[in-house]
Amino acid sequence: xxxxxxxxxxxxxxxxxxxxxxxxxxxxxxxxxxxxxxxxxxxxxxxxxxxxxxxxxxxxxxxxxxxxxxxxxxxxxxxxxxxxxxxxxxxxxxxxxxxxxxxxxxxxxxxxxxxxxxxxxxxxxxxxxxxxxxxxxxxxxxxxxxxxxxxxxxxxxxxxxxxxxxxxxxxxxxxxxxxxxxxxxxxxxxxxxxxxxxxxxxxxxxxxxxxxxxxxxxxxxxxxxxxxxxxxxxxxxxxxxxxxxxxxxxxxxxxxxxxxxxxxxxxxxxxxxxxxxxxxxxxxxxxxxxxxxxxxxxxxxxxxxxxxxxxxxxxxxxxxxxxxxxxxxxxxxxxxxxxxxxxxxxxxxxxxxxxxxxxxxxxxxxxxxxxxxxxxxxxxxxxxxxxxxxxxxxxxxxxxxxxxxxxxxxxxxxxxxxxxx
Amino acid sequence: xxxxxxxxxxxxxxxxxxxxxxxxxxxxxxxxxxxxxxxxxxxxxxxxxxxxxxxxxxxxxxxxxxxxxxxxxxxxxxxxxxxxxxxxxxxxxxxxxxxxxxxxxxxxxxxxxxxxxxxxxxxxxxxxxxxxxxxxxxxxxxxxxxxxxxxxxxxxxxxxxxxxxxxxxxxxxxxxxxxxxxxxxxxxxxxxxxxxxxxxxxxxxxxxxxxxxxxxxxxxxxxxxxxxxxxxxxxxxxxxxxxxxxxxxxxxxxxxxxxxxxxxxxxxxxxxxxxxxxxxxxxxxxxxxxxxxxxxxxxxxxxxxxxxxxxxxxxxxxxxxxxxxxxxxxxxxxxxxxxxxxxxxxxxxxxxxxxxxxxxxxxxxxxxxxxxxxxxxxxxxxxxxxxxxxxxxxxxxxxxxxxxxxxxxxxxxxxxxxxxx
Numbered sequence: 001x002x003x004x005x006x007x008x009x010x011x012x013x014x015x016x017x018x019x020x021x022x023x024x025x026x027x028x029x030x031x032x033x034x035x036x037x038x039x040x041x042x043x044x045x046x047x048x049x050x051x052x053x054x055x056x057x058x059x060x061x062x063x064x065x066x067x068x069x070x071x072x073x074x075x076x077x078x079x080x081x082x083x084x085x086x087x088x089x090x091x092x093x094x095x096x097x098x099x100x101x102x103x104x105x106x107x108x109x110x111x112x113x114x115x116x117x118x119x120x121x122x123x124x125x126x127x128x129x130x131x132x133x134x135x136x137x138x139x140x141x142x143x144x145x146x147x148x149x150x151x152x153x154x155x156x157x158x159x160x161x162x163x164x165x166x167x168x169x170x171x172x173x174x175x176x177x178x179x180x181x182x183x184x185x186x187x188x189x190x191x192x193x194x195x196x197x198x199x200x201x202x203x204x205x206x207x208x209x210x211x212x213x214x215x216x217x218x219x220x221x222x223x224x225x226x227x228x229x230x231x232x233x234x235x236x237x238x239x240x241x242x243x244x245x246x247x248x249x250x251x252x253x254x255x256x257x258x259x260x261x262x263x264x265x266x267x268x269x270x271x272x273x274x275x276x277x278x279x280x281x282x283x284x285x286x287x288x289x290x291x292x293x294x295x296x297x298x299x300x301x302x303x304x305x306x307x308x309x310x311x312x313x314x315x316x317x318x319x320x321x322x323x324x325x326x327x328x329x330x331x332x333x334x335x336x337x338x339x340x341x342x343x344x345x346x347x348x349x350x351x352x353x354x355x356x357x358x359x360x361x362x363x364x365x366x367x368x369x370x371x372x373x374x375x376x377x378x379x380x381x382x383x384x385x386x387x388x389x390x391x392x393x394x395x396x397x398x399x400x401x402x403x404x405x406x407x408x409x410x411x412x413x414x415x416x417x418x419x420x421x
Numbered sequence: 422x423x424x425x426x427x428x429x430x431x432x433x434x435x436x437x438x439x440x441x442x443x444x445x446x447x448x449x450x451x452x453x454x455x456x457x458x459x460x461x462x463x464x465x466x467x468x469x470x471x472x473x474x475x476x477x478x479x480x481x482x483x484x485x486x487x488x489x490x491x492x493x494x495x496x497x498x499x500x501x502x503x504x505x506x507x508x509x510x511x512x513x514x515x516x517x518x519x520x521x522x523x524x525x526x527x528x529x530x531x532x533x534x535x536x537x538x539x540x541x542x543x544x545x546x547x548x549x550x551x552x553x554x555x556x557x558x559x560x561x562x563x564x565x566x567x568x569x570x571x572x573x574x575x576x577x578x579x580x581x582x583x584x585x586x587x588x589x590x591x592x593x594x595x596x597x598x599x600x601x602x603x604x605x606x607x608x609x610x611x612x613x614x615x616x617x618x619x620x621x622x623x624x625x626x627x628x629x630x631x632x633x634x635x636x637x638x639x640x641x642x643x644x645x646x647x648x649x650x651x652x653x654x655x656x657x658x659x660x661x662x663x664x665x666x667x668x669x670x671x672x673x674x675x676x677x678x679x680x681x682x683x684x685x686x687x688x689x690x691x692x693x694x695x696x697x698x699x700x701x702x703x704x705x706x707x708x709x710x711x712x713x714x715x716x717x718x719x720x721x722x723x724x725x726x727x728x729x730x731x732x733x734x735x736x737x738x739x740x741x742x743x744x745x746x747x748x749x750x751x752x753x754x755x756x757x758x759x760x761x762x763x764x765x766x767x768x769x770x771x772x773x774x775x776x777x778x779x780x781x782x783x784x785x786x787x788x789x790x791x792x793x794x795x796x797x798x799x800x801x802x803x804x805x806x807x808x809x810x811x812x813x814x815x816x817x818x819x820x821x822x823x824x825x826x827x828x829x830x831x832x833x834x835x836x837x838x839x840x841x842x
Contacts, residue, residue, distance in 0.1 A: 027782055100782075108804055112793055119785055121815055204815065225646070225816050246838035253840035360833050361448055361521070364540055372533055372836030381841070382832070383529055394542055394625065394829035395646050396817040408815035411803070412781050415793030417667035419674035420802070 007187065011195035014150055014183050015202025018123045021180035022148035026120050030097035032175045037093035037140055040171025041086040044136065047167055048082045054159035055132065062156055067130075070260055075130045075157055085136045085164065088386050092140040095385045098404045099146040111418045118407040120146030122204035125196045126388065127152045127218060129210035132160035138207070139168045139182040141388045145406035148181050150203065152196060154210070155188035162186075197222040207389045207401070212316075227401050229366075229392040231316040232262030233342040234374045237333040237359070240271040241352030244278045246371050250349055251282050253373040256289050260318045262390060263345055263377030267313065268293075268324040269333045275299070275326045283324060291320050298326035314340030330355050334362050341365060343392040345377040366392050366399040428608065432616035435571055435604050436623025439544045442601035443569035447541050451518035453596045458514035458561055461592025462507040465557065468588055469503045475580035476553065483577055488551075491681055496551045496578055506557045506585065512806045513561040519825045520567040532839045539828040541567030543625040546617045547809065548573045548639060550631035553581035559628070560589045560603040562809045566827035569602050571624065573617060575631070576609035583607075618643040628810045628822070633737075648822050650787075650813040652737045653683030654763040655795045658754040658780070661692040662773030665699045667792050671770055672703050674794040677710050681739050683811060684766055684798030688734065689714075689745040690754045696720070696747045704745060712741050719747035735761030751776050755783050762786060764813040766798040787813050787820040 044051065055077040062075055098118045105115040124147045126138040135151055142149035153161040165184040172179050185192045196203060197218060205225045208218040215230050236254050238247050254265035268286075270279035280302055286293050287304040294308035305324070312323040313336070327333045337346050347369040348359040356370045367377050377400070379387020384402030391397045397405035465472065476498040483496055519539045526536040545568045547559040556572055563570035574582040586605040593600050606613045617624060618639060626646045629639040636651050657675050659668050675686035689707075691700035701723055707714050708725040715729035726745070733744040734757070748754045758767050768790035769780040777791045788798050798821070800808020805823030812818045818826035 026785065106804060108802065110797065110802065112797060112802070114803060119815070243838070249838050249840055250836075253842060257841055356835075364447065364831060367832045367834060370833075370835040372834055372839040373841055375841045376531065376533060376834065376836075376839065381529065381531065381533070382535060383527060394540070398829055399832045408819055410785060411788045411820045412791075413788060413793055413797065414777075414791045415671075415797075417664070417670050418793040418797065419670055420678050420794055420796045421674060 007189050007191040008195050010187070011185070011192055011199065012202075014185065015123070015199045017180040018148040018150050018183060019202045021178040022120065022122050024178050025143070025146050025148055025181050026099070028146065028177055030099070032177055033097065033143055033146075034093045036143060036171040036175035036177050037089050038171070039174040040136070040140070040168045041089035041093070043167035043170040044082060044089065044164060045086050047163070048079065051082060051160065051163040052077060054163035057159045058157055067156065071130055071156065075132065075160070077132060077160060081133065085133050088133070088137055089140050091385045092144050092403070095144060095403060097144065098407050103409055110420075111415055113414050115412045116409050117412055118404070119410050121406055121408050123148045123150065123202055124406060125150045125152070125199070125203040125206040125224065127193055127196065127206060127208045127210070127214065129154040129214060130156040131209070132157040132164055134209055135161040135164045135184070136168065137386050138388050139165070141386055141403050141406060143181060145403040147406055148183075150183050150185065150196065152185040152192055158188055194221070197224060200224055209389050225395065227389060227391040227393065227397045229262060229342065229344050229390050231342045232264070232344040232377075233267065233314055233316050233340060234263060234265050234344060234377075235267045235269055235337045235341055235346045236265045236374065237269040237337070237346070237348045238271060238274060238279055238282065239330060239348055239350035239352060239355050240273040241350040241355055242274060242278055243349070243351050243371075244281065247278050247282055247349045248285055250347070250371060250373050252285060252289060254347065254375055255286060255291055255322050256320070257373070257375050259320050261375065263374045264318065265322060265347075265374050266316055267340070268322055269336055270324065270326050271330070271333070272326055272328055279326070286322060291322055294321065294323045296325040299324055316342070330358060334359065337363055337365075344390065345369065345374045347372065347374050366390065428610050428612040429616050431608065432606070432613055432620065433623075435606065436544070436620045438601040439569040439571050439604060440623045442599040443541065443543050445599050446564070446567050446569055446602050447520070449567065449598055451520070453598055454518065454564055454567075455514045457564060457592040457596035457598050458510050459592070460595040461557075461561070461589045462510035462514070464588035464591040465503060465510065465585060466507050468584070469500060472503060472581065472584040473498060475584035478580045479578055488577065492551055492577065496553065496581070498553060498581060502554065506554050509554070509558055509807050510561050513565050513824065516565060516806045516824060518565065519828050524830055531841075532836055534835050536833045537830050538833055539825070540831050542827055542829050544569045544571065544623055545827060546571045546573070546620070546624040546627040546645065548614055548617065548627060548629045548631070548635065550575040550635060551577040552630075553578040553585055555630055556582040556585045556605070557589065558807050559809050560586070562807055562824050562827060564602060566824040568827055569604075571604050571606065571617065573606040573613055579609055615642070618645060621645055630810050646816065648810060648812040648814065648818045650683060650763065650765050650811050652763045653685070653765040653798075654688065654735055654737050654761060655684060655686050655765060655798075656688045656690055656758045656762055656767045657686045657795065658690040658758070658767070658769045659692060659695060659700055659703065660751060660769055660771035660773060660776050661694040662771040662776055663695060663699055664770070664772050664792075665702065668699050668770045669703055669706055671768070671792060671794050673706060673710060675768065675796055676707060676712055676743050677741070678794070678796050680741050682796065684795045685739065686743060686768075686795050687737055688761070689743055690757055691745065691747050692751070692754070693747055693749055700747070707743060712743055715742065715744045717746040720745055737763070751779060755780065758784055758786075765811065766790065766795045768793065768795050787811065
């Protein structure tokens with residue numbers, strides 16, 4: 001069907017189709033978009049056998065390629081995960097439609113009434129690795145926000161993503177929406193990624209989802225704006241005013257609930273005044289939970305603590321390891337986070353309002369938390385229904401990127417013959 | 422004081438200073454920023470003699486260079502214009518401080534309270550041509566929004582801008598704010614502009630203010646995000662449902678109040694059904710007002726209408742000229758604007774709500790108007806106090822860019838020991 005030898009031409013054609021679909025989608029009714037997503041969810045469940053067969057093909061290839069267990073875990077689907085995909089689609093379907101929503105409105109002495117309303121961005125490019133569910137999540141969020149999307153999944157999940165994509169297209173068609181609204185790049189050649197990064201005429205923003213090497217490549221080479229985070233070097237700071245029980249509970253969850261996600265804690269900072277009390281208790285509990293604690297000199301008297309090296313500060317382990325350090329005070333913690341953090345999510349544990357206010361004011365991470373697990377850094381947990389990713393840049397979108405952040409706005413100004421005169 | 426032979430080194434130093442100042446400014450109190458702006462306004466008025474002397478030097482040089490009358494008009498200052506500058510500074514000073522303002526907040530079933538608050542973007546680069554007042558407007562808006570700014574004015578207004586800049590620095594110093602918060606590039610070499618376009622580490626966004634060649638250069642070559650509009654190809658569409666009196670009043674104002682601004686109308690589209698009635702009246706009135714009307718065949722029977730050529734559609738005259746065309750219906754007007762417009766400001770004159778709704782929904786200009794002069798496309802008229810420019814892109818800022826659009830946001834999340842568990 002397509003000439004897959006000429007990747008730039010193939011991608012250019014996909015881009016032109018996406019732009020045309022975006023133009024139609026911008027005025028699609030909320031009901032049609034909702035119906036498409038619900039029909040897609042139905043199709044995913046009805047066609048789960050196909051999806052599992054496709055996933056089996058991907059898994060067989062992955063075993064041949066000796067993928068890491070973490071990669072295999074991301075790739076594998078079962079009925080439970082497929083149900084999760086349908087729930088994600090239905091959750092996005094049920095959300096308020098952002099397009100056309102009034103963000104603000106006001107009157108002017110000139111007699112003008114000014115409304116600021118949401119509009120789609122246009123065409124979103126999503127470049128991801130092995131999680132097949134990103135196909136559904138990203139497709140759904142882009143459709144909800146009135147954007148056309150070009151999905152370029154990793155070669156590992158090629159067949160699984162293809163089967164899920166077919167269900168999304170079934171949903172679009174059944175609702176009378178253009179099937180080019182959600183396109184999937186039908187080849188695994190990496191030249192397709194390179195092409196997307198420079199398609200400034202037909203792609204408005206690129207969202208990379210995956211490891212540091214993929215995101216780094218996209219951030220360095222894209223001529224198109226990018227919503228992304230390179231790393232989640234997440235800090236938790238135990239303040240002098242920390243509550244011991246909350247400290248223990250929050251740090252353990254932040255580190256151990258899931259270690260491979262970007263909101264997992266990677267570094268524990270402990271105020272000197274509570275290092276021997278709350279700090280020691282937390283460190284021991286982490287070790288008891290099987291976490292390797294790499295501590296600075298002040299913590300090495302605690303049995304089981306491994307000495308930290310310089311390379312442990314500012315490091316994203318994505319594993320059952322945490323760096324830990326005693327700091328002189330709140331400002332020293334802030335200075336450490338400014339130097340070593342990645343602007344993703346950072347947390348203070350304290351009952352002291354002034355300390356929390358200072359932490360919130362002096363740091364500029366996308367997400368700052370107080371007395372809450374950093375594993376809540378997630379669009380679903382924020383109430384966005386789903387997220388297409390988490391962004392640490394400051395332009396346009398920041399933090400979890402849901403449907404609203406995939407919109408722009410325009411001004412609608414009405415007068416009754418008003419002139420400036 | 423500075424080695425002005427090595428422009429890249431000079432600009433790099435300015436960038437580093439701006440970044441340091443931005444870090445301080447991000448937590449500057451609203452009172453300090455307001456005081457700095459009020460002190461700057463006082464200084465501009467007190468030192469108006471110096472400013473006028475500096476302006477006289479620029480004007481003398483401009484006469485030698487035989488600048489166009491339009492350029493000369495933008496450049497010249499008098500006591501009235503200086504008073505306007507002080508009023509602009511005071512208006513921005515009086516605005517609500519956007520930094521730290523809560524944009525949205527909500528509770529989650531998990532017990533989390535989530536707040537989205539405004540933060541500064543960081544460092545803004547402003548590249549402009551001959552209007553010396555941009556120095557004050559841009560400096561004030563960036564300061565208000567907690568951003569450091571690097572101002573690079575045109576060589577024509579070099580001395581005038583320098584004198585105004587000195588007053589801004591006096592304001593900063595008197596309020597205890599870093600004087601590097603508002604820096605001015607102290608050389609006229611164009612290499613400084615080139616350097617700014619690639620200073621991705623120290624400049625977060627560039628705002629070009631000026632003619633098409635300057636803005637085009639910046640848009641093509643910047644590696645830093647840009648808030649800009651290349652052209653204001655502003656359309657006014659006289660619908661079949663137009664009120665004759667409003668049509669006459671609005672079109673005349675939109676075209677003739679000031680012809681050299683980006684919100685001035687450049688093309689008049691007339692519904693076939695009212696071409697011989699309202700349309701003819703409006704065209705005659707334009708001609709009577711001294712406007713050259715370049716009409717399509719359907720309008721050439723009106724005395725004084727000049728035949729339009731293909732090159733007249735999608736043209737920004739910035740002069741006392743307007744293109745005019747009869748269209749079959751609303752959708753033909755929309756199609757014309759989609760093809761030839763620049764996404765800046767477009768207007769419908771109609772009493773028909775359905776027609777206005779369709780015009781608003783199907784077009785995606787930054788500003789869409791109904792029964793109001795397009796000359797209202799201005800941050801001051803929108804109630805933003807002032808604007809640093811008007812953007813037609815869809816990323817981050819759009820339409821008139823005031824202090825709010827120069828901010829990003831962060832999430833502040835509080836729990837009481839909440840974990841995902």
